[in-house]
Amino acid sequence: MLGKPNRDRVAERRSATRSEILAAAWDAARECGLANLTLREVADRVGMRPPSLYSHFDSKNALYDAMFGQAWSECLAVMTECVRNLPDTPRGVLRSLAATFFDFCVEDLARFQLMNQRIVIDFEPSADSYAPAVETLDLFRNTLAELGIRDQQDVDLCVALTGGLIDAQLANDPGGDRWRRLLDRAVDMFAENVGL
Amino acid sequence: MLGKPNRDRVAERRSATRSEILAAAWDAARECGLANLTLREVADRVGMRPPSLYSHFDSKNALYDAMFGQAWSECLAVMTECVRNLPDTPRGVLRSLAATFFDFCVEDLARFQLMNQRIVIDFEPSADSYAPAVETLDLFRNTLAELGIRDQQDVDLCVALTGGLIDAQLANDPGGDRWRRLLDRAVDMFAENVGL
DNA sequence: GTCTATACACCGATAGAC
DNA sequence: GTCTATCGGTGTATAGAC
Numbered sequence: 001m002l003g004k005p006n007r008d009r010v011a012e013r014r015s016a017t018r019s020e021i022l023a024a025a026w027d028a029a030r031e032c033g034l035a036n037l038t039l040r041e042v043a044d045r046v047g048m049r050p051p052s053l054y055s056h057f058d059s060k061n062a063l064y065d066a067m068f069g070q071a072w073s074e075c076l077a078v079m080t081e082c083v084r085n086l087p088d089t090p091r092g093v094l095r096s097l098a099a100t101f102f103d104f105c106v107e108d109l110a111r112f113q114l115m116n117q118r119i120v121i122d123f124e125p126s127a128d129s130y131a132p133a134v135e136t137l138d139l140f141r142n143t144l145a146e147l148g149i150r151d152q153q154d155v156d157l158c159v160a161l162t163g164g165l166i167d168a169q170l171a172n173d174p175g176g177d178r179w180r181r182l183l184d185r186a187v188d189m190f191a192e193n194v195g196l
Numbered sequence: 197m198l199g200k201p202n203r204d205r206v207a208e209r210r211s212a213t214r215s216e217i218l219a220a221a222w223d224a225a226r227e228c229g230l231a232n233l234t235l236r237e238v239a240d241r242v243g244m245r246p247p248s249l250y251s252h253f254d255s256k257n258a259l260y261d262a263m264f265g266q267a268w269s270e271c272l273a274v275m276t277e278c279v280r281n282l283p284d285t286p287r288g289v290l291r292s293l294a295a296t297f298f299d300f301c302v303e304d305l306a307r308f309q310l311m312n313q314r315i316v317i318d319f320e321p322s323a324d325s326y327a328p329a330v331e332t333l334d335l336f337r338n339t340l341a342e343l344g345i346r347d348q349q350d351v352d353l354c355v356a357l358t359g360g361l362i363d364a365q366l367a368n369d370p371g372g373d374r375w376r377r378l379l380d381r382a383v384d385m386f387a388e389n390v391g392l
Numbered sequence: 393g394t395c396t397a398t399a400c401a402c403c404g405a406t407a408g409a410c
Numbered sequence: 411g412t413c414t415a416t417c418g419g420t421g422t423a424t425a426g427a428c
Binding site: 038039040050051054059060 | 420421422423424425
């Protein structure tokens with residue numbers, strides 16, 4: 001009897017094409033703005049006609065969904081790596097967490113908008129794509145808990161503080177570091193406030 | 197000789213129609229989302245056909261521009277009123293400023309997005325519409341300066357902190373008060389940090 | 393799996409009658 | 411100042427040949 005080959009070359013190629021489309025979508029989103037992403041633009045970049053994309057993604061929102069999942073998976077990976085070698089002091093831990101998240105967010109505006117803002121109104125992430133986002137937040141919460149920060153309000157304040165600096169940086173000084181330079185000070189201010 | 201009447205009824209009516217269109221645009225923006233605002237929707241609400249709007253606004257972006265100016269004028273009025281009767285203590289002043297701005301922003305998501313986020317990409321506010329925004333920021337800066345807060349970095353931190361709470365409130369708990377309740381604490385934390 | 397062709401629904405904006 | 415009619419464009423998505 002003929003056995004199945006242990007590599008499925010068709011599936012591999014299909015997966016590669018999917019990744020290629022995804023990468024093109026990110027390029028287009030960065031260039032034209034996330035909300036102005038069009039299937040025409042994506043198709044052009046991968047050398048296809050727009051309808052051909054439907055062989056790989058059911059709809060435009062399905063494409064957004066894959067991008068959303070990818071973005072948060074990347075974030076989870078970065079934050080996991082960050083948590084793997086944290087400094088000794090509690091403030092050092094907070095600084096490291098905040099800096100890693102800040103830098104990741106500021107690195108790519110389109111990605112940040114898709115992850116954290118509701119700039120694409122018709123789009124709701126699927127449970128699968130949302131999973132790495134939840135996992136990232138859990139990782140963050142657990143790390144704070146190990147420092148003794150368990151109060152919901154404390155976590156909320158920390159999130160708002162970091163998010164505010166990121167927003168201000170992206171909105172008022174994109175590419176610069178005017179708010180990035182305030183990050184350590186802000187973290188220390190928070191640490192002081194929660195008695196660390 | 198015939199003198200000019202001291203009331204120009206034509207101009208009055210024209211101005212009233214303009215205001216009516218503007219109000220309808222805000223209603224539509226709140227309902228459909230700011231980015232999804234269409235001239236058809238606005239025209240429907242004022243009982244006109246879409247082309248008729250062009251007798252009052254040169255383009256869709258001109259409509260956005262008028263809305264932008266109106267939003268910041270309202271904000272300036274609210275903040276001016278706030279500054280007119282401030283409490284005695286420095287921390288009270290900070291709390292009052294932050295609370296007034298927070299509540300104003302959270303009150304209307306569409307207005308907040310037009311004022312503070314770049315959700316409509318093709319739109320750049322004109323100098324005239326931008327003026328009340330600058331004036332509001334000046335008012336804020338001057339009030340902080342009277343408390344002894346003159347360092348650019350201190351002002352930036354205060355702005356980012358307040359903005360972060362507003363963003364978190366609107367994004368994660370719209371209509372609620374989960375982050376609103378943290379405002380006084382956040383302000384005190386900031387005051388402590390700048391030695392007030 | 394990719395193509396051509398096209399359907400279908402929108403949009404902003406203009407021309408010209410009244 | 412408002413209307414009708416329409417232009418020229420955008421976009422997502424589907425049908426069917428290859």
